[in-house]
Amino acid sequence: xxxxxxxxxxxxxxxxxxxxxVLAALAAYLARDEGKDRLNALWLGAGAALLASIxxxxxxxxxxxxxxxxIFEGVTxxxxxxxxxxxxxxxxxxxxxxxxxxxxKQRADQALRAQSAYLVGALAFFAVMREGGxxxxxxxxxxxTSGGWTAPLASGIVTAFVVLAALFWIIxxxxxxxxxxxxxxxxxxxxxxxxLKFVGEGLQEFQEQALISYxxxxxxxxxxxxxxxxxxxxxxxxxAIVLIASLSLVVAPRTHK
Numbered sequence: 523x524x525x526x527x528x529x530x531x532x533x534x535x536x537x538x539x540x541x542x543x544v545l546a547a548l549a550a551y552l553a554r555d556e557g558k559d560r561l562n563a564l565w566l567g568a569g570a571a572l573l574a575s576i577x578x579x580x581x582x583x584x585x586x587x588x589x590x591x592x593i594f595e596g597v598t599x600x601x602x603x604x605x606x607x608x609x610x611x612x613x614x615x616x617x618x619x620x621x622x623x624x625x626x627k628q629r630a631d632q633a634l635r636a637q638s639a640y641l642v643g644a645l646a647f648f649a650v651m652r653e654g655g656x657x658x659x660x661x662x663x664x665x666x667t668s669g670g671w672t673a674p675l676a677s678g679i680v681t682a683f684v685v686l687a688a689l690f691w692i693i694x695x696x697x698x699x700x701x702x703x704x705x706x707x708x709x710x711x712x713x714x715x716x717x718l719k720f721v722g723e724g725l726q727e728f729q730e731q732a733l734i735s736y737x738x739x740x741x742x743x744x745x746x747x748x749x750x751x752x753x754x755x756x757x758x759x760x761x762a763i764v765l766i767a768s769l770s771l772v773v774a775p776r777t778h779k
Contacts, residue, residue: 534678537657538682542694567644568646571651572650574647575655578654578658599667600721610714611770613709614707617703667723
């Protein structure tokens with residue numbers, strides 16, 4: 523299976539699944555007697571956000587079409603990696619069902635407190651648009667670092683939309699529960715690994731401009747073959763991130779007790 527296909531599929535599934543779960547929880551709360559009149563606003567807000575995300579993705583790519591600046595691309599890739607690490611940590615902390623339910627309850631209570639249908643629509647819009655914005659940035663950098671908008675990458679996006687449509691129907695129309703702990707842990711790890719790869723890609727952009735030295739590490743040919751930056755500078759940065767993340771795994775459970 524092509525790596526670009528799998529990465530694009532995973533990115534969109536992660537972002538879309540979170541939006542669907544939030545919308546499903548909001549819909550369930552609003553389905554109570556005091557909130558039924560605001561359900562249409564919820565779906566309109568979500569639909570508007572989906573269309574806005576697609577339009578924003580097209581505008582973003584048109585704006586940067588044919589433009590290449592190593593420093594700008596390096597900064598963009600490193601910022602994307604940082605966002606991936608943040609999302610990865612966010613998912614890991616909420617893989618406990620109790621933590622996820624608390625997060626969902628906060629969102630749902632927001633919707634119920636909003637007496638205006640416009641406020642409910644806005645809440646749904648920004649819940650979906652946040653995931654859409656992350657997806658745009660992630661996919662843009664993935665395309666830049668995997669040879670462009672290739673057929674496998676596009677196939678991953680289309681497949682993700684089909685799967686998300688099915689998940690939306692299942693979650694909203696039925697009471698079936700997904701194994702959220704497993705889903706969150708797997709996607710958290712996947713995003714963390716992708717973030718590490720993007721760190722190497724970002725540093726390579728600066729190395730091409732001679733802003734950072736380029737010293738080949740052992741097994742450079744093998745590292746290049748699997749798409750990694752084969753330099754000591756990249757490996758040192760990635761190792762530092764792994765050590766910091768490992769330390770966070772030890773500290774985080776204590777601070778959340």
